[in-house]
Amino acid sequence: MTATLELRHARVRYGPLEALHGITLAAPAPGLTVLLGRNGSGRTTVLRALAGTVPLSAGRVVWDRADITHVPPYERARHGLCLVPERQAVFGSLTVRENLELAARAHRTTAYDLALDAYPQLAPLLDRRAGTLSGGEQRMLALSRALLARARVVLVDEPAQGMSPAVAARTYDLLCSLDACVVVAEQRLPPALHDRPTTVVVYQLRRGTVEFGGEAGEFRRREAV
Incomplete structure (x- = not known):
């Protein structure tokens, strides 16, 4: 799979506090990438950094091998990036x-x-x-x-929040079927993705760093151990 959207050694600061500590990750297209982590882990900040709604203090955002670090959010949207925030x-x-x-x-x-x-x-x-x-x-x-x-890129913060299990499963069916790079932020790996036949990429974040990066099946085996 070719990485279509990447963060490379990305750092983000909110005033004196650093929210992302030089993280690197890549989301393939088409495909689904899941950012996992508790509140404060940095998953929402990753989405905002990819969308351009928060600036990087260091590092780069790369889309289809082009550096878009300083491209404003509205230009990213014009080129097919869609952000669905939590609120x-x-x-x-x-x-x-x-x-x-x-x-x-x-x-x-x-x-x-x-x-x-x-x-x-x-x-x-x-x-x-x-x-x-x-x-x-x-x-x-x-x-x-x-x-x-x-959109060519769809970024969604907690897509199934407040949904019934059936509607949440339908939502992930829809997201997985898109011919796009889809990146979602969740606290836990959604049940609808446990037995997905297609490849799902997972990054587990903790306090602004990447603890794990790999396929969902590998992540589940790791969690079971």
Whole structure:
């Protein structure tokens, strides 16, 4: 597999505190990469560094062998990178329909059937304000908007948060089926990925460093021991 998105010796600082301590990782395309770690491990910061919403204090971000370290977030988005943050991932004052219409228009299509095919649970909620949805429903809407983007790179912080096990499994089926580089941040390896026939890359982070990097099967064997 060819690495399409990489951090190389990346450091990120928030004021006097360093959140990433020179980490290196690579996410293949197409494929799913999972960043595991507890709160404070640095997994969300990795997503933000890849998206360009936090600057590196040292190191590089490389996309398809091009150094994009100093490319602003909006330019990365124009070239096909989509970030779905854990919070404020939808327009709460707009309806579900308006959220989907905005995403569809932004990507030069007038149809959002793809989103409702992915998450039919949203169909009866089209006229509801997004801010009144449950946490799981908001995640479905946020991911639906990402699906409409047809992005080359999809970065998602806790994609299945608030979802039922069945919907979470469906979400990971969708993410694994994308012809894109998909990077997600989770606290634990999701059950939906335990017996996945396709290769899933796992990085376990701890206090801004990489403790483990390898395939999901290898990670599970290591955890079992």
